Each structure stands twice: as structure tokens, then as C-alpha cells.
Amino acid sequence: MPTHPFITWAVDHPWPTASITAAAVAILGGTLWGIARMVRSWTWPPLPVLVAGAGALVCTAYSGDTSWRFAGERLGMVDSTERALMFGAGELALLACAVMARANKAATATKAAAGSAGVPGILVWVITSVQVIPCYATSGIVGGTVRAVIGPVLAGLLWHLAMGLEIRVARPGALSTGLPAIIGRELRERLLSYLGLATRDRTAEQITRDRATARAVRLAAVLELRPGGWLSGYRRRRLAAAVARSGAGTNGEQRHRLLQLLAARRTSGQLATVPLASPWAGTPVPEMPYPRTPLGVAGAQLRTMDPLAVVHLVRAAHPEGTPAEVAALCTEYGVTVSETQVRVALRAGNSVAPVLDRHVPDPPEVVPAGAQLLPVRCRTAPRHPALAVAASQDRTRPVVTVEYVPDDEEPEPDDVPDPPDTEVAGPDPLIAQARAEYGAGTPGVRALKARYGIGQARAQRIRDAVGDRN
CATH class of the missing domain: 1.10.150 (DNA polymerase; domain 1)
Known part of the structure; x- marks a missing residue:
């Protein structure tokens, strides 16, 4: 038995053969590993979409068998090559339209709407309807019905689910923007409104009471217009039954609703003569809907300043207030400070009594333009006791001046300043x-x-x- 030259060479050269085999196995393993990683990195649709897609493929193949038979029997495609190339045109077009509709739906989807399939979605149903014709032409009424339902009809339905189910699963609250979906929602809402079921969060008993209340209002208005007649007794009995069913005799809220509806119906003719103000002669709409209050204006200015400066300004306006009251006033103006911060700023210590300001020195001659001086008296003597200005550059915020008093110097009792007010x-x-x-x-x-x-x-x-x- 002759041996293949390659096998003979491999037997004669074992080491090169082993190296080539190892390299081939490594390349094959790396290729399989790369394919596995690529497949794992794909974003797979949900399982319902995959199942719907698989079912749509099977039903499309079932419809393709019908098209194969129809092409040979009715269209005269005797050549197998010609029939193989032409019989699946409808199924391929159906698949293409389904994929395009899915892409349109995903592209137009938002958080509030599920998107629209567009023209490809409509073509899916048009092609499905055309594919029903070969089914009946090939197998008659009974067989054609089976072929039509299992083939093109189920294929179109499953393709529709496959292209729309993923969007609905990803956004459960999204609404479809297609024309059939919009018409269906509108008809459903109108039907619920006609049946009196449009108002949510109502029990069956409350719905019955509301219907009986509306019926009682209608019968009472009819009896007011036509008190006599041979139907008056029947209407009165119906009115009494409606009032009893509405529960207006025992439920104050239902009785109030009944009387309000009846009053509105009886006095509806007064709507034609109700005096109304002309909207054309009204005052112009102000630029600011709500005028600014003095508290808001002062708070807006104080919020642009340092909290320390705000504390001293509020303290100057309310000299008899305690640190807690000063902190509360600053908070009302929108500058959040604590009582401890106020005590530190005013050097009030832990006393609960109002702290009177010490001697306020005259401001220095050189003060930045637009600055407001807020004096603070300190007890610790610096290295160079003098009046210090907090900033030497121009600024619009208040400037705090500090007068350092030696520890051995006690303020005289007559150095108490006059309160500003x-x-x-x-x-x-x-x-x-x-x-x-x-x-x-x-x-x-x-x-x-x-x-x-x-x-x-x-x-x-x-x-x-x-x-x-x-």
C-alpha cells in the first residue's frame, strides 16, 4: 500500500513535524479563543426576542416551500436554478423589511415612546398579505389556510414581535408611535370614557354611585322641564331609585356632588349672561410677577458679604439683641451663622445678656473706595498697636477695622457709644x-x-x- 509523501516526510523528520503541529494547534486555539471572546462581547437581545426570531425563521422557511411549489406550478419556472434564485424573493424581502423596521424602531425610540417602524413595518404586512395568495393557489381552501397561517401570517407576526419586543422590554413604559397603535390607544380611551371607566383609582362601588348620581341629575332636570305627562310617575320612580343607589342620603360627599351637579344643570342658562371682564382691557403683565420685598433686597445684599461683616451690621441695627437673636436674624436674611460664631465675632463669651459694643474708633484716613468700616475691638495687643485696615485694594465688600487694646488698659464707662437707633x-x-x-x-x-x-x-x-x- 503506497504511503503519502507527506506522511513519509513526517516520519523521517519528527522534530520539524512536532514543531509545525504545535504551531498549528496554537494558531487554531488562538483563533477559537478570539472567536469566543468576540461572541461573548456581543450584546445579545433578550431571550424572548431570540425565540421570536427563531420562530420567524422557521415560518419563513415554511412559506418558502409554498413559494417553491407555486413558482414551478403557476409561474412556469421549470429550471431548478431559475426557481432556486427566484422562489424566495418574497421571503427575502420580508426578512429585509423586518430588519429595516427593527432598525427604524431602535433609532426613533426614546424614554417615553417605543419608536416607529416606519415604511418597512408597513411593507412587512403588505408582503405577508401577498404571500397568502400562493398558499391558496397551491393547496386549495383547507391546505391553503394551513399554509397561509403557519407560513406567511405567523412569519410576519413573529417578525413584528422580534423587531418590537426588545424595545418594549428595555422600556416597559414606552408607547408605540405607529399609526395602528395610536388609533388603538385612542379607541380604547374613548371606549373607557364612554363607559365611565376613564377615572382611575375608583372602586366598583364608587363607579356605580357616580353613575347613579349622573342618572339622578338627568331625571331631575327632565322632571323640572316636563312635570306632567303619563311618564312622570315612571320617571319619579327611576329618580328615587337612582338617588337611593347613589348613596346621597348617607354620604355627605356624594350628596354635595349631586346638589352641585343639579345646580349647575338648572342654572346653565345663566352662562349666556354672566358678566366677565374683558381680557383685552386688562393691565399689562408686569415684568416681575412678584415684587421684591425689603427683606429680600436686604438679604440679597447681605449674602454677598462676609458672614463676620453681616453679624456686625445686624448687631448694629439690633444693639439690645442677644447672640442667639442676632444669629436668628442673620439666618432670616439668608446668611447662616450659629450662635457660637456670633459670640466669637462680638467677643461675647458665654454670657446670655446682650453685649454692648465697645468704643468705636474713628476710621483711618486712607480707606478703599466703596468700603464700609465695621469696627472690632480686640483685647490682645499686637506687635504694632494701630488701626489696621483689612484690605488695601479697592473692594465693594465691608472692611473690618481692628483696634487693639492692651490688656492692662480697661475701657472707661463713658466710652459706650450711642445706639444708632x-x-x-x-x-x-x-x-x-x-x-x-x-x-x-x-x-x-x-x-x-x-x-x-x-x-x-x-x-x-x-x-x-x-x-x-x-
Whole structure:
């Protein structure tokens, strides 16, 4: 028995043969591994879509057998090659339209809508209808019906499910935007509305009561228009039965609804004469629907500032308030600060009593333009005691000035400033008292501050007034 030359060479050269075999096995294994990874990386449709697609392929093949027979018996395609090339044109077109419809549906799908199959979706049903004709022409009424149902009809239906089920599974709440689906939803909603079932979250008993209430309103309106007649007794009995079924006698809410509906029906003629304001003569719509309040304006300005500056401004406006009240006021303006932050800013410690501000020094001569000075008095002496401005550049935010007081220096009791809100319009009443006490002499500012417990500015005004008069 002759031996193949390749086998002879492999026997004569074992090592090269082993190397070639190992390389071939490695290449084959790598190819299979790559194919497996590629298949695993595919995004497979859900299982229902795969099953529907498999069923559609089988039914399409069943329809293809009918087309094969029809091409030879009715279309005169005797040549097998010609018949093989032409008999499956309808099935191939059906498959192509199904795939295109699926692509259109996926491309137009959103979160709220399932998308539309478009023209390819309509062509699927048109081709299915045409494929029914060969079934009856080949097998008659009975056999044609079996071939039509199992072949093109089921193929079109399963292709429809295969192209639409994945979108519906991925988005359960999505609605189809196709024309048949829109017509079906509209007809369903209209039917439910006609039957009185459109309102959701109602029990069967409540639906019965609402229908009886509407029937009672209609019968009462008819009896009001035609109180006599041979049908009046029958209508009254029906009215009584409707009122009893509505439960208006024991249910206050149902009775109120019945009376409101009856009143609206009886007075419906007044709609023609109800006075209404002309929409053309109304006031123009304002640019801002709600005017800004002073609190909102002040809060908007305060929110652009530092919380420390806001605390001092609010404290200056409410000098008698406790740190907790100052924190609450700042929060009302939209600047969230805690009571502890207020105590730290005002150096109030843990006392619950209102903290009076210390001596407010005069602002320095060099102050950035547009800055507002907020004085803070500190107890720890720095290396160079002096008035310090927080910023040397131009800024629109408030500038905090700090006066450092040595620890061994105690503030005098007359250094308490006047509250900003104590100044009243008109002459100061202390001017007359100072004239009566000091007579022709001109008192000093320090003496006035110590005598009346007032601040520097007010004492200076009283001294000027008394000196000018003298």
C-alpha cells in the first residue's frame, strides 16, 4: 500500500513535524479563543426576542416551500436554478423589511415612546398579505389556510414581535408611535370614557354611585322641564331609585356632588349672561410677577458679604439683641451663622445678656473706595498697636477695622457709644438740661459723656449747642 509523501516526510523528520503541529494547534486555539471572546462581547437581545426570531425563521422557511411549489406550478419556472434564485424573493424581502423596521424602531425610540417602524413595518404586512395568495393557489381552501397561517401570517407576526419586543422590554413604559397603535390607544380611551371607566383609582362601588348620581341629575332636570305627562310617575320612580343607589342620603360627599351637579344643570342658562371682564382691557403683565420685598433686597445684599461683616451690621441695627437673636436674624436674611460664631465675632463669651459694643474708633484716613468700616475691638495687643485696615485694594465688600487694646488698659464707662437707633428728630432734650446745669459755662465733652452716659458724637453736639447759645 503506497504511503503519502507527506506522511513519509513526517516520519523521517519528527522534530520539524512536532514543531509545525504545535504551531498549528496554537494558531487554531488562538483563533477559537478570539472567536469566543468576540461572541461573548456581543450584546445579545433578550431571550424572548431570540425565540421570536427563531420562530420567524422557521415560518419563513415554511412559506418558502409554498413559494417553491407555486413558482414551478403557476409561474412556469421549470429550471431548478431559475426557481432556486427566484422562489424566495418574497421571503427575502420580508426578512429585509423586518430588519429595516427593527432598525427604524431602535433609532426613533426614546424614554417615553417605543419608536416607529416606519415604511418597512408597513411593507412587512403588505408582503405577508401577498404571500397568502400562493398558499391558496397551491393547496386549495383547507391546505391553503394551513399554509397561509403557519407560513406567511405567523412569519410576519413573529417578525413584528422580534423587531418590537426588545424595545418594549428595555422600556416597559414606552408607547408605540405607529399609526395602528395610536388609533388603538385612542379607541380604547374613548371606549373607557364612554363607559365611565376613564377615572382611575375608583372602586366598583364608587363607579356605580357616580353613575347613579349622573342618572339622578338627568331625571331631575327632565322632571323640572316636563312635570306632567303619563311618564312622570315612571320617571319619579327611576329618580328615587337612582338617588337611593347613589348613596346621597348617607354620604355627605356624594350628596354635595349631586346638589352641585343639579345646580349647575338648572342654572346653565345663566352662562349666556354672566358678566366677565374683558381680557383685552386688562393691565399689562408686569415684568416681575412678584415684587421684591425689603427683606429680600436686604438679604440679597447681605449674602454677598462676609458672614463676620453681616453679624456686625445686624448687631448694629439690633444693639439690645442677644447672640442667639442676632444669629436668628442673620439666618432670616439668608446668611447662616450659629450662635457660637456670633459670640466669637462680638467677643461675647458665654454670657446670655446682650453685649454692648465697645468704643468705636474713628476710621483711618486712607480707606478703599466703596468700603464700609465695621469696627472690632480686640483685647490682645499686637506687635504694632494701630488701626489696621483689612484690605488695601479697592473692594465693594465691608472692611473690618481692628483696634487693639492692651490688656492692662480697661475701657472707661463713658466710652459706650450711642445706639444708632436712639437719635430722634428735632432738638436733643439733653441740650436744655445741660444749659440749666452748667449755666454760662461751656462744659467739656468728657464731662458731658461722664454726666449723661452718652457717646462722643452726641456730647460734641450738646457742647456746640450750649457754647453757641452762651
